[in-house]
Amino acid sequence: MITYCSSCGSKTERRVVARQSLSVCPSCERIFFRNPKVVVTALIEDQGRVLLVLRDIEPGRGLWGLPGGYVDWDEHPEAALARECLEETGAVVEPENLVGVQHVVLGDEGIVILAYRARLTGGELEARDEVQEIGWFTPDALPPLAFTSHRRILQGWSKQVLARGAA
Numbered sequence: 001m002i003t004y005c006s007s008c009g010s011k012t013e014r015r016v017v018a019r020q021s022l023s024v025c026p027s028c029e030r031i032f033f034r035n036p037k038v039v040v041t042a043l044i045e046d047q048g049r050v051l052l053v054l055r056d057i058e059p060g061r062g063l064w065g066l067p068g069g070y071v072d073w074d075e076h077p078e079a080a081l082a083r084e085c086l087e088e089t090g091a092v093v094e095p096e097n098l099v100g101v102q103h104v105v106l107g108d109e110g111i112v113i114l115a116y117r118a119r120l121t122g123g124e125l126e127a128r129d130e131v132q133e134i135g136w137f138t139p140d141a142l143p144p145l146a147f148t149s150h151r152r153i154l155q156g157w158s159k160q161v162l163a164r165g166a167a
């Protein structure tokens with residue numbers, strides 16, 4: 001919750017607005033609405049394998065996940081996706097289609113996760129920012145994952161890869 005008004009500096013108070021308990025400034029009447037943060041995550045496939053990162057930051061340090069991260073306030077999610085992939089793995093990617101939209105509540109924060117399929121178009125792959133290691137994995141040999149949200153995306157992807165193999 002916001003304790004001091006960022007417009008006028010007065011101490012805020014709790015009020016129920018639109019059925020939510022929110023911080024409101026009694027001096028200037030500014031209402032501090034609470035909105036979810038937006039995270040993008042990339043499903044990068046090459047020859048039936050997916051690119052994953054071994055996380056070096058919490059949450060999920062020491063576990064694997066899809067590359068991605070928070071969208072900046074003035075940034076298109078697709079631009080954020082390309083930026084995060086480059087920062088974490090050195091991969092130059094082109095965002096393709098959206099494969100899923102998820103909503104998770106983590107502590108007192110709501111997060112909207114946009115999962116995109118992304119095509120690898122270049123770059124030098126290596127572990128970079130906030131990542132211990134990167135690796136390519138097949139559906140039958142996925143490593144321990146940090147997040148249920150990523151597991152769901154990878155389950156959907158695994159089914160597609162296995163169906164392709166069987167066809």
Ligand SMILES: [Zn+2]
Nearest residue numbers: 005008025028
């Ligand atoms: Zn105020």
